[in-house]
Amino acid sequence: MESDRYTIEEGGVLVVKDGVTYISDGEFKGFNKIRKVILPPSVGILGEKAFQGCTSLRSINIPSGVGTIWGDTFCGCSSLTKIELAEGLRLIATFAFSGCKSLKEVHLPATMEQLDNYAFNNCKSLRKVIIPS
Numbered sequence: 001m002e003s004d005r006y007t008i009e010e011g012g013v014l015v016v017k018d019g020v021t022y023i024s025d026g027e028f029k030g031f032n033k034i035r036k037v038i039l040p041p042s043v044g045i046l047g048e049k050a051f052q053g054c055t056s057l058r059s060i061n062i063p064s065g066v067g068t069i070w071g072d073t074f075c076g077c078s079s080l081t082k083i084e085l086a087e088g089l090r091l092i093a094t095f096a097f098s099g100c101k102s103l104k105e106v107h108l109p110a111t112m113e114q115l116d117n118y119a120f121n122n123c124k125s126l127r128k129v130i131i132p133s
Contacts (some may be wrong), residue, residue: 008034012056016040023050026037032056035079039063046073055079058102064088069096071116078102087111092119108132 001008004017007067014028020040025047028034031057037051037060044065049072051057059082062069071093074080080100087109097103098121108115110132120126 011035013038016043018042021045023047025049026052029053036060039066041065046070048072049075052076056132058082062086062089067091069093071095072080072098075099085109090114092116093120094118099124104128 014034014037018040022045026049030053041063048070053076057077061084066087068091076099078101081102091114094116101124105128107130
């Protein structure tokens with residue numbers, strides 16, 4: 001599957017094309033065939049519910065241009081085990097990763113300023129959150 005903004009490669013790898021600056025609200029909501037997301041450095045905005053309910057999603061990298069992960073962005077991504085949060089991220093909003101039941105560990109970047117209540121609500125496997133000094 002291909003568009004002017006992204007391709008979905010074999011194995012469910014979503015590759016957002018260089019030059020794309022944002023992921024719209026709900027743009028990939030419920031895309032259950034996505035297993036991995038690769039975002040280019042040009043992405044600076046992840047809209048609310050952008051990946052909500054992507055139950056097969058296992059890993060994603062968040063580039064340094066993304067300052068906020070809005071509410072419900074990854075809500076219900078029950079297979080998500082790996083998130084790479086780059087320096088530059090300042091806020092993770094309420095319910096951003098709610099229901100990510102397979103997520104075990106999160107490393108927050110030193111640029112983090114705010115982690116809202118319930119950002120990791122119902123993340124039953126989450127055992128370790130590393131907060132920089």
